[in-house]
Amino acid sequence: MNLDPASTRIRRMTAADLGQVMELAAKVPEAPHWPEPAYRMALDSGSNVRRVALxxxxxxxxxxxxxxxxxxxPPQAELETVAVAPEHWRQGTGRRLFDALATELRAQNASVVRLEVRVSxxxxxxxxRSLxxxxxxxxxxxxxxPIEDALQMKLRLA
Ligand SMILES: CC(C)(COP(=O)(O)OP(=O)(O)OC[C@H]1O[C@@H](n2cnc3c(N)ncnc32)[C@H](O)[C@@H]1OP(=O)(O)O)[C@@H](O)C(=O)NCCC(=O)NCCS
Known part of the structure; x- marks a missing residue:
């Protein structure tokens, strides 16, 4: 199914989204599978670790x-998870999500984004790499x- 870019939007995650977010994560085996409290913590502005969730x-x-x-x-950020529903892969959603995240991270004085990913x-x-x-x-x-090495990657935010 192709999405109409005009009707889709990237916005902040809210507590009301968590059911759908967890359903989506369950459909994407490669994504980290967080328990619901971990997502809730990502939305909690009073939490020790600041997070941006979109x-x-x-x-x-x-x-x-x-x-x-x-x-x-700041100045460090870590991309902890990104996932798109498989039926919508290669339609630019991952890039749109990351671009919006990068804009927000820059605004919060991050200059480097790091991540880890399974080598497979x-x-x-x-x-x-495309980002x-x-x-x-x-x-x-x-x-x-399964046990596996992590490739560490980084991006300097312009
Ligand atoms: C990785 C992921 C988020 C990419 O999302 P997406 O919406 O399909 O990505 P985009 O359509 O924005 O792709 C942007 C570019 O990335 C590259 N890319 C994305 N998927 C690719 C693939 N399967 N193979 C090769 N290049 C790929 C391409 O250069 C692509 O541009 P193009 O389609 O114009 O060639 C998605 O594949 C996914 O959810 N994977 C499972 C979860 C996961 O592995 N998350 C990362 C670990 S937490």
Whole structure:
């Protein structure tokens, strides 16, 4: 199903979105699977760690079909999760989500975004490269279940 870019929007995630966000995460095995309290914490402005959480929303058609969350300790930020519903891959949603996140992170004085990704997640690595991320290192056996190395990547925000 193709989305109409005119009717989709990128906006802040709210508590009312969490059901749909968790449903979407469950459809995307490559995304980290957070328990609901972790998402709630990402929305809590009083939490120790500052986070920016965004969703891609197409209310009438698809509802929430993408989300991205970054944590922030200026000048550093970490992209913790990004996922798009598989039926909408390669339609520019991931890029739109990241562009909006980067704008918000810059506004909050972040100048570098880092992330970790499974070395076997070729689609995500290609996606991050397309955004300008470059290799920053490798963490051996960083992931469990299955055990796997993490590729570390970073992007300097212009
Ligand atoms: C990674 C992910 C978020 C990308 O979302 P998306 O909406 O499909 O990405 P976009 O359409 O914005 O792609 C932007 C560019 O990234 C690159 N890209 C994205 N997916 C790719 C793939 N499967 N293979 C190669 N390049 C890819 C391309 O250069 C693409 O531009 P193009 O389509 O004009 O060639 C999506 O594949 C996803 O949800 N994956 C599962 C979850 C995941 O792995 N998250 C990362 C770990 S937390």
């Amino acid at each position: 969703v891609a929303d197409d209310g009438p058609l698809a509802g929430i079909f993408g989300f991205a969350i970054a944590s922030l300790l 997640n070729h689609a995500a690595i290609a996606f991050y 300008g991320f470059v290799r920053a290192g490798l963490r051996s056996r960083y992931y469990a279940d």
